[in-house]
Amino acid sequence: MKHDWEIEGWREIRHGRLLLGGVDAGSLAEREGTPLFVFSERRIRGNVHRLTEAARSAFKRTKLCYAAKANSLSAVLRAVRTAGADIEVNSGGELYKALHCGFLPEQIVFNGVSKTDEEIGLAAGRGIYAINVDSLYELEQIARVSRRLGRRANVTLRMVPEIGTRSHIGLQTALLTSKFGMSPEHLPEAIRFALDEPSALRLAGVHIHVGSQTPDPGPYIDAFSAMWRHLVSVYEETGFIFGHINLGGGVPVRYLYDGSALSLPKKEREMLEAELDTGETLRQAVSGIDRLASDQVNSTLREKVELVLEPGRSVIADAGVLLTRIRNIKHRPETGETWLMVDAGYELLLSMTNYKWYYHMVAAERTGEPHTARYKVAGPLCDSGDVYFDIEGKGRLPDYRLLPEAMKPGDVLALLNAGAYTMSQMTAYNGRPLPAAVMVTMNHHPELIRRRDTFEDLLLNEV
Numbered sequence: 020m021k022h023d024w025e026i027e028g029w030r031e032i033r034h035g036r037l038l039l040g041g042v043d044a045g046s047l048a049e050r051e052g053t054p055l056f057v058f059s060e061r062r063i064r065g066n067v068h069r070l071t072e073a074a075r076s077a078f079k080r081t082k083l084c085y086a087a088k089a090n091s092l093s094a095v096l097r098a099v100r101t102a103g104a105d106i107e108v109n110s111g112g113e114l115y116k117a118l119h120c121g122f123l124p125e126q127i128v129f130n131g132v133s134k135t136d137e138e139i140g141l142a143a144g145r146g147i148y149a150i151n152v153d154s155l156y157e158l159e160q161i162a163r164v165s166r167r168l169g170r171r172a173n174v175t176l177r178m179v180p181e182i183g184t185r186s187h188i189g190l191q192t193a194l195l196t197s198k199f200g201m202s203p204e205h206l207p208e209a210i211r212f213a214l215d216e217p218s219a220l221r222l223a224g225v226h227i228h229v230g231s232q233t234p235d236p237g238p239y240i241d242a243f244s245a246m247w248r249h250l251v252s253v254y255e256e257t258g259f260i261f262g263h264i265n266l267g268g269g270v271p272v273r274y275l276y277d278g279s280a281l282s283l284p285k286k287e288r289e290m291l292e293a294e295l296d297t298g299e300t301l302r303q304a305v306s307g308i309d310r311l312a313s314d315q316v317n318s319t320l321r322e323k324v325e326l327v328l329e330p331g332r333s334v335i336a337d338a339g340v341l342l343t344r345i346r347n348i349k350h351r352p353e354t355g356e357t358w359l360m361v362d363a364g365y366e367l368l369l370s371m372t373n374y375k376w377y378y379h380m381v382a383a384e385r386t387g388e389p390h391t392a393r394y395k396v397a398g399p400l401c402d403s404g405d406v407y408f409d410i411e412g413k414g415r416l417p418d419y420r421l422l423p424e425a426m427k428p429g430d431v432l433a434l435l436n437a438g439a440y441t442m443s444q445m446t447a448y449n450g451r452p453l454p455a456a457v458m459v460t461m462n463h464h465p466e467l468i469r470r471r472d473t474f475e476d477l478l479l480n481e482v
């Protein structure tokens with residue numbers, strides 16, 4: 020039977036075992052140790068191509084800037100760049116990594132709510148495509164830093180027009196109750212300020228990121244309209260045309276497979292199994308502009324304006340798998356439950372505790388067997404929240420995880436869609452050295468792209 024999580028050429032079952040890009044997952048775990056992240060160069064490139072083509076089918080002048088926060092391993096950034104994507108960064112560190120990995124300044128968008136003068140100096144000094152501005156205060160800060168450098172910074176105004184989504188509240192970012200962006204009331208002043216500072220600032224665009232794992236087209240359509248309305252009013256009042264509108268990221272990834280999380284509440288399920296048609300969503304968004312301006316104004320703007328997208332999760336989540344080994348087992352006669360303790364927990368999957376995120380789990384060396392036996396699966400950390408099931412009684416994770424009968428210490432589990440917001444958020448909590456990562460290259464070679472930290476690395480930088 021073919022499972023709905025299989026991806027041809029990447030996640031497949033052969034002779035009952037999990038193959039990753041043609042390489043046996045159990046053997047990889049044996050060779051490199053666990054926990055181990057495994058990525059597919061083919062899948063990363065495929066995701067970039069699919070998203071770019073879908074977006075360009077709706078809006079020809081689309082620039083795809085991969086959101087580095089989802090995973091900023093150098094090998095991932097290089098794969099994304101080779102696939103033709105540009106990049107979005109959220110700190111001086113990510114900006115440094117992007118430049119280090121060969122991205123040109125004109126390929127870089129810089130977001131962030133608390134940028135330092137040094138970070139702005141690096142961005143403005145290099146002349147990146149856009150610094151997305153989070154407040155009036157920050158706009159003045161960028162002008163001050165740019166003047167000092169004798170540079171002209173490209174600035175894009177981040178808007179928060181009160182657009183909600185059906186994602187986790189911690190992942191919604193266009194609400195006035197969120198920490199992001201400029202208040203709508205401050206936008207006219209920001210535009211005036213930027214236009215009055217032509218030697219330090221170039222007003223480049225407007226930006227709305229509605230949030231991550233946004234399951235419906237509605238919020239993107241609303242955000243597109245809000246930005247277009249803005250373009251039209253500024254154009255009609257002043258004749259000025261922004262160079263781009265930036266619709267952010269948020270394209271959802273399907274995390275639920277094989278019905279194994281059927282006990283989840285409807286809202287949670289709908290968010291975690293969402294599959295959004297990017298092309299169709301953008302087509303609907305673009306068709307909405309007919310109502311916002313005359314054909315003549317719209318066609319003038321369309322000729323000049325570029326659409327920027329900042330997808331992170333949808334590029335890298337399903338291109339990464341986390342392999343973890345069962346290290347301990349216990350049966351509790353009182354509850355009749357069997358516990359499996361693995362060597363990866365929320366130190367590598369922060370979303371699991373933050374947002375009760377579901378990662379689908381399969382037995383790597385027994386993938387062909389029915390996954391119908393119930394287990395309590397737990398990570399290695401010292402707190403009770405480090406588990407792969409629901410402990411709050413809110414049902415945001417399943418009560419049990421389903422695996423083959425008679426799982427035992429030594430067996431390897433694979434956590435699917437673990438490529439996004441995992442390595443970029445991992446910590447050495449409990450003194451656990453950070454894991455290694457492997458990239459299966461286009462020609463099916465598993466290449467080590469991050470070595471496993473050692474105990475000595477735990478002391479690095481301690482004085």
Ligand SMILES: Cc1ncc(COP(=O)(O)O)c(C=O)c1O
Nearest residue numbers: 086228231268269329330331332
């Ligand atoms: C400004 C901005 N752009 C893009 C993204 C990427 O979102 P996603 O990974 O859901 O595509 C984020 C993440 O939250 C973000 O904050």
